[in-house]
Amino acid sequence: MKVLKFGGTSVGSPERMKKLFSIIESQPSEKHIIVLSAVSGTTNSLEQIAKNYLKGDKELAITQVQNLYEKYQVFVSELFVSVEGLNDGQNLIDHHFKLLEGLANDLFTQVEERIVLAQGELLSTALFHYYLKEQAISSVLLPALDFMRLDADQEPDYEYMTSKLGGIMKQYSSDTLFITQGYICRNNFGEVDNLRRGGSDYTASLIGAVLLADEIQIWTDIDGFHNNDPRCVSNTKAIEQLSFDEAAELAYFGAKILHPQSVFPAKKFNVPVRLLDTLLPDAKGTLISESTQSDGKIVAIAAKDGITAIRIHSSRMLLAYGFLRRVFEVFERYKVPIDMITTSEVAVSLTIDETIHLEEIVRELEHFGNVDVDSNHSIICVVGDFKTKTHGHATIVTEAVKHIPVRMISYGGSEHNLSILVPEQHKIETLRSLHNRIF
């Protein structure tokens, strides 16, 4: 069995949906679970609608609902040709947009906000299901809200998902084609929730993991994981093979092609992940598995923006123990993860990308010493095999960035990551300079 995920761009227009049909049709006849994101741009529009409902600006929210409805009317008219298909499509969008408009009459809380955000994937999957029906292809539309669940810590509830989805699949043992929604799930209260922006990759990985699939395929608009950010550097190349750990580092540190959390379930259950291109379906793509080909080499570079660096300078740190624990406890209290950390005998610098509680955190850290905050930085993450060949990598990196003001360097945390922190305005130059020196 394979799990195939298609992102917002791959279902972004009726033409793209038809292209997706031809990719699915050409797959060998085994079980396939197709995970779809919302049509590109839809989740952004839904976010705006929910924001305005939350603010109480119902008039603006309803205008935005109507604008989106008009886009879907065009989509339906271009996707279907049969009277039945056109009716199915029209009834579907009428149902979902009535629900969106109807929310103006009730109290609107964060519960309703998440219901609004779920409509994109509910629409795209049903539209594709009806399109397959028009093409005389039978498929089962699996409601993700029936089996995707997070626990009280917002972590996937593997046990629940394994038993629920396993049971559903047994019910449909003779069917081969399944379609389900990416991104959406329920929380531990049973309310509609989601896996955060870009979360459809995570859905595919979770489904592949709990069903022990042969492969999880992430289909997108590029021919695999590139060795640098193609939006910033021009001559990047697709990488044929990456290990789970290398892919996780790159995804976490900004390689947008993959949701940062999506590698973990696949690694936990050892299910390979393949990144493929909807526009070039025959291209090799990238295989992410337990093995790697990096063998002493640097394989890729990625960048993560919106980073804030915090330095705590304290003479009390000198020869003291327990200092770092007290610093970390502050971040733990506010549930803010730390990305990078460097220390000297009298100071510690660390980075965060979540600044909602920055003021409170700084206030608490000031009990330990002087605190400096530098915002608008980027982490540049260089990934490769630093175990087989243990010398030379740091020199290559520092030499390539000798003209850039580097705020932090972190090396040795893992055997395949060297990260540097630079002001955001130097990100592109840093990526290009490293690319020219390394590849």
Ligand SMILES: Nc1ncnc2c1ncn2[C@@H]1O[C@H](COP(=O)(O)OP(=O)(O)O)[C@@H](O)[C@H]1O
């Ligand atoms: N290292 C990288 N390799 C490949 N693509 C990358 C990388 N870093 C950023 N990207 C960007 O990720 C995009 C694909 O991700 P995304 O837009 O989320 O796809 P989808 O909508 O299919 O989920 C590519 O078009 C590319 O611009």
Ligand SMILES: N[C@@H](CC(=O)OP(=O)(O)O)C(=O)O
């Ligand atoms: N629709 C969601 C989920 C998603 O994963 O989208 P994409 O696969 O297009 O990144 C979002 O826009 O965040």
